[in-house]
Amino acid sequence: MHDVYNFVSGPLVWVAFIVFIAGSLYRVISLIMLVNKKEKFIFDYMSFKYSLRSIIRWSIPFATVNWRKHPVLTVVTFAFHICLIVAPLFILAHSVLIDESWNISWWSFSDTIGDIMTVIVIAGSIFFLIRRVVLPEVKFVTSASDYVILAIVAAPFITGFIAYHQWFAYPNMMIFHIISGEIMLMAIPFTRLRHMLLSPFTRAYMGSEFGGVRHSKDW
């Protein structure tokens, strides 16, 4: 058991981070290189001002027509995504790990906040799952991969939540938690979770076209 734990919390972490970072860089760089190779004209229309205008606008809840049209979804999706990114970074237990491993003192929030955020991510995942099953326009375009990526995202939070509360076999749960987190990281560049990497680019391009050429709003 200890061997497994040492492996998943040691070398595998490195592997996960390397795969995540290298894979992400590969995705972004290869995309830009592809633009350069085949659609070079896009660079001529990219505008820093309008890219930012679009990204910021869509990053604010209820700032766009569509966010306002879907208030529940808007609240859930913003809460979900914020917690998804923030919780792993500042959960106390992670902070302690970072301190122990590299002797870096890392800011963290209280266990309660961490717990709440975890619940939000889990609840968000359930919300998205229900949405996929219930709403016809979502169901129609849902494929197996959509459930898989939802599971990949939810897994580290569910396992983390269980492990933290030590409801089941804690050591096993810890291992599951670590592995699922590593899977999620590694999956980002290689599944449609890469919307995390690419959406700023699509948003920026559309923002530039709408702002700089079409003199219109893209929200």
Added chain:
Amino acid sequence: MIDSKSWDWETSEKVIEFDDWKNKFKWVEEPYASPDGEKIAAVVNVDEGEFNVCVNGETWENTFDKVWYLRFSPDGRLTALISEMGEWTLAVDGTPWEDKYGYAWNTMFSSDGKNIAVAVQQDMKYSMAVNGIAWKQTYPNMTNYTLSSDGSKTAASVQVGEFDSGEIHKFQEGAYTAALDGKAWDTKFVNVWNMAISPDGKSLAAEVRLNLYDYTIAVNGKPWDKTYTSVWEPIFHPENNTVVAPVRVEGKWAMAEDNKLIWDRRFVQLWNQVFSPDGKKLAAVVAPSYGKWTVAIDGIPWKVTFRDLVTDLAFSSDGERLAAVAKEGETWKIVVDGKVWNNTFDMAWKPVFSPDNQYVASRVEKKGKYTVVLNDRVWSHKCEAAWDPVFSPDGNKILFRTIENGNYYRRIMPVTELAG
């Protein structure tokens, strides 16, 4: 070319009143000056539905129901498209051609001005007419009219297959071809577009589309054996009759001569190619990269590029120099041998080289006033209208044709006076 030796290169200024024409007629349309500058002419409205042409204050003998497209032939004859009793033809110095048509349009002149051609339609049948004589053959549709440089030959895209509106598959089998002096090629194409007649008048080359996807150049009805995703207008080499056209290869444009790619470089855009008079150089408007325009000579682009437009390429007579007009934003510029003049304009016309190729002059407009610029020095006169400057055969003098303060002026000035 026009021999301008016999023109008056001595009298420094001649004036013809122009503005007072407006008192004589209901309205006076935009004026045209003759190549030698001796005449100023305009279409005038005499009365309701009655038009005439006024030349140096005198009208033509007869009025017409409509007069339009007033143009001087390079040899100084004045032509206009006219209609009488619902029929149309061309009038030359006031005399209509004997043959009348359902419609006549698109006047073209040979470079010496001796031959004049128009497109004509009679009873919905189309043909070309040169000096009043129409082709024997007619076609149900015709477009892309072409006159050889000496005016001895005419050509056009003509419809030779029948199809009704909506018969798309019949259309796609090919219903068009090109006709030289009325005689259609045997081969049918889906489309035939711009064409050129060889200097010896024996060959005709045209852009063709073989189906909806494959483009090439056809010469005398025979398509090149290689096809491209697109092509632009072909031209003939002035000496050796080869055909040169831009072709699209793998998403970029290349220059082809008799179906062989001749320039190393590929361009985002490539068109308006022109040979130097001796045929030794080939220049074209190019976009070396997206949104950047310039001129390439023998495939090598000028370093300077422009955002919007490059147009009006003009070679010097020895082929050593090249001038063009360029546009960026609202600013029009003159570029000579890759160098941009300091003066900029609201509009600029095709540059003209002096016979010794030392001087370049161009008609330009700024803030609604017209003038002439020569070697980047702007003539001080601000005119209501101006025509292209003309150099004397010895290159020492320049002819200005302008309208100032309501009068038409023909001025001869030593080139050095403006060049400084």
Added chain:
Amino acid sequence: MSEPAKKEQEKVVDQGIDVGIARLTEDKIKHTINSVIKVETGARLKAYVETCIHCGLCSEACHYYLSQGNDPKFSPVGKVKQTMWEMLKKKGKVSPEFMRRAVEIAHTECNLCKRCAQYCPFGIDIAYIMTVVRRIIHKLGITPLYIQDTAHSHSVTMNQMWVKDDEWPDTLQWQEEEAQAEIPTLRIPLEKEGADIMYSVIAPEPKFQAQLIYQAAVIMDVAGVNWTMPATPGWDNSDMAMFTGDNELMGRLKRSHFETAARLKVKKIVMGECGHAFRSVYDMGNRWLGWKMPPIPIVHAIEFYYELLKAGKIKIAKKYATPVTLHDPCNVVRGGGLEEKARYVAHAICEEVIEMHPNREHNYCCCAGGGVINCGPPYKMKRIKGNKVKADQLFRAKTDGAETLITPCHNCHSGLHDIVTHYEIGMDIKFFGDIIYEAMEKPGAIDG
């Protein structure tokens, strides 16, 4: 353009599709799809497909989806799923029947209005994906008959309606003569080199609606504009090749248009009240030719009228009294930002302007644009049923008091005419030019 009234056929018979499909082999389909995707697309398609999280948030942007009882088959992403996703997933190995459905979707169930691009959190351009599908359709030779015929007309005549070279100047001279009965000194100056403005129109104007040229000439004349119209091909700014995916032909048409303006040495091109033509000259055709922006500035009629009214070059004698509502065409509003100028014009010429909702860049599409109406009578009812939401929107505007519907776009005009007639909304449809012509002072006119 409008189309002949014709009863909808039970099953759509479209020779363009049927004959084309019969000639297809699975090999040809596979080869064509893969070659278009491999050779002609790049980062955009890749990023759009890979970024899409299948959230369905684009659905409510689409008038087809909203009008068809929220049928997910009509949602923007639903259309991508039924076309491009399958093509990519199966690496081009799709059947002729699949392609038939793809033609229906790409050509008659999407107006390329780009409203969905404003609803996608990631800014995915589904209209672009649909144009790639149309490009594949073009390459396979299965484009619907009517629009293909229009593209053929473009290829021969450089205009959309088989208007022959002589018919064009002849029509202009006829309209000039007609207008001279009202303003005796009025001219439609042909081939006037060095004029400030070249006025360009779409071919349905000389073909069916010559009075629009008459009206424009009156406006130009009264405003004292130094303008011209070309007597040669290149006068037509319309472009169905852009919508059939025949990009090479699109480029040829736009080159002809811009080179005509350059030859005439004009400073600007002013275009009539057409939307798709604006798209074609402003950010489609010019780009294919390598021009980042139009080489000679394009001024849409809305902007032109705005400038004339603002500068007092045309004065309104009596404002149009009937309450109006304004339909924002996608290509000049979402595609050109002219919504406030359109409102300035509307308020300047009309007594009362009642907004429809949604409006401006969020307005619902007319369901005619994007080449859909140009696919002809077989799809007329689909177009009308596919836009019930527009009818509802117009009904609400009518309830608010609007009796006249202004739409500065030809496609919108024809499409909305069908909507207004079918749903019995009872609204007059007008161009800005119709109302300006009616309401303006005409100092030189015989009766004025």
